[in-house]
Amino acid sequence: MTGIVDWASQRARMVIAFIILSIVAGTTAYISLPKEGEPDIEIPALFVSVNFPGISAEDSEKLLVKPMETELSDLDGLKEMTGTAGENYAGVALEFEFGWDKSQIMADVRDAMNAAEADFPEGAEQYTINEINFSEFPIIIVSLSGPVPERTLARIAKDLQDRLEGLEPVLEAGIAGNRDEMVEVVIDPLRLEAYNVTANELLTVVQNNNQLIAAGEVDSAQGAFSVKIPSSFDDTGDIYDLPIKTNGDRVVTLGDLARINLTFEDRAGTARFNGETAIALQVVKRKGFNIIDTAALVRKVVAEAENNWPSELQVAVQVDSSNDQSRIIASMVSQLEGSVLTAIALVMIVTLAALGIRPALLVGFAIPTSFLLCFALLAVMGVPVSNIVMFGLILAVGMLVDGAIVVVEYADKQIAEGEGPMHAYVAAAKRMFWPVVSSTATTLCAFLPMLFWPGVPGQFMMMLPVTLIFVLSASLLVALVYLPVMGGVTGRIERWFTLRIESIATTRCYLHIA
Known part of the structure; x- marks a missing residue:
């Protein structure tokens, strides 16, 4: 197994190319991975x-x-x-x-x-x-309120619903707090009596209408034609002109017997924002899309639609957003980034005080590289970044640098004794190979049983051990393959600069003496 260290040291340029590729792939994966709150x-x-x-x-x-x-x-x-x-x-x-x-x-x-x-x-x-x-819980709620007619707010909400549901990341944008329109027919008993129409006659005529009846097919020499009897209502005028009964030469219509109003159904629920009655659009994203990008796209589309409204409507209608889950996720992501940067700084400070500049830089290099490799593996597995994944990454910060510190410290000791940088780091990686592997393995064994945690809690927490396995495995690759090559190459560059400076100083001293 230690032969991989020799193989990497003999192909330093290839390993450096792999390091650059790992950083690019990890950065791309981190940017493109969906960000979610709960798994x-x-x-x-x-x-x-x-x-x-x-x-x-x-x-x-x-x-x-x-x-x-x-x-x-x-x-x-x-x-x-x-x-x-x-x-x-x-x-x-x-x-x-x-x-x-x-x-x-x-x-x-x-x-x-x-x-x-x-x-x-x-x-x-x-x-x-x-x-x-x-995944069907809304990620953001867009509220519409203002001193405008309810029908106007409902029309705006339906227009926004069509726009939002046309977006690829949006699964649905359900409307809450609105009422469906209905036609109210108020029967006048006195008119029924005046036109000699019974209630049963009226109900029978209404029930037999607003239907589209298929009457079969007519097969003729010119071809086959389907026959239908249209009797559906397209507007309130059709309801008003619905014939009920023939009274002499006159046709009695529903409008003669009742008062017909276009109104709303009884309210079954209410949406309120800041104490005012509103109509809310509950936006649900599709699985696999970035919640931060989806919420930003929703806000952009709503703003574009608002800019196209008449100026009077823009002043009267208040558009607000609430329950924006993307803000929570963005905060968690920024906290993760801040924790990583803080961990790098603290580890570098401690290593700088104990070992020196070059070891501190190499150990600091191990943390983000391991994280980026972990993100690349998560992207391959199709796992989104959730709060459980973030918690696992933060938990692993203090553990993934142990192998890097051991290898760098032993190599620094070899260099102090006169060993060449590349030989020193290769010898350190080979000498510490099994201790580092066994140390990482014992750490993983503590979290491995969580993979077999049954039930819903196990499915919820499963990404914690998966994340730790990925990031600690990546730290092994960094400590035993990447760091020896990086340490050897940077050591040679440092030695070349030192020799160059000493050569220049010696030449100046010789010229000065001459």
Whole structure:
């Protein structure tokens, strides 16, 4: 194994090229790697809910929750099941064993719910199955508020929604706090009586309209043509002119019997920003994209759209952002960079005081190089930079310099005894090869069991030992291959400069004596 040190020393130019390539690749990987807050893990849990308007909590438990629990209890891999009954609602939370087959279990849950649905009383709505996914939480919320009509804010929000969802990094931009438009028809009983129209006649006509009915196909000598009977409403005028009944020579329309208004549905929720009612756009990014770049792109698109508004609208509508996760991630990244620079400075100061300038520079070189190699490996594995990865890097700062310090100190001692720089560093790397490897291996053994930590906590914390394995393995390469070559080359350059200066000083002294 120590032969790799001799191989590297005999090919110093190639190793230096590898060092430059490692630094470039690591820097590129660090810039391009997605930055996230929490690791994107898959939670083995589902939540099944059923809405039933008007049902009491007691009846919901008896008529909805019990049938669901009976059918769902036989699912393979089910770890825990919790039922919840409330007014107008019933739900069952399902937790499965780690390592579940998501597609198969989803199919099994649908089959079980279809069987349970047959036992539901009439009036129950279609069940829904929801997953728990951290990546679907919004990374930034854009709020629109101001003293303008609600319809204007809704139109602006929908325009921004179309713009944001057209961006590649954005998965969706859900609108919260708005109300869907609806047509309100207020029936006048006196008019019904005046035109001799019963309520059943009116309801039957309305129910039979606003439909697009396919009437089959006509096959003729000129070709085949599909026939449809259009009876859908395109605007409120179609509703107003809907014929209800013929009264003599006159056709009684819905507008003759009722007052028709374009209004909004009842408010089911409210979005507020700084105490004011607002409409919010909750932006969710796609998996694998940089949260910092995505949030910056969202802010840029919103600013461009705002600049295209009329001047009066720009003054009246207040655009704000909140819950910006990119700021937290950017702060964590800057803290990591600051911690690395601080660690380099402190290690160099300590090494400078103990060993000298050249050893301090070489040991300081080991920290960022090991980190950059780690980022290159993370990019190859497709692992984003999260807070767990950052914590692992900061934790490894004090451990990855041990091998470099041992090799550099032993080489510096050999140089002081008259050994050439390259021979001294190669001898130091070969002499300390197995102690450094065994020391790093014992450190890794302490974190290796975390790779086999079961369940969701293990999946959440798995990137900590992976990061430590990558960065400490990279520190071995730096300490035993990169540093001997760098130390030998810099030592030769230093010796050449020293000899050159001594030669110049000797020549000047000779000329002065002459």
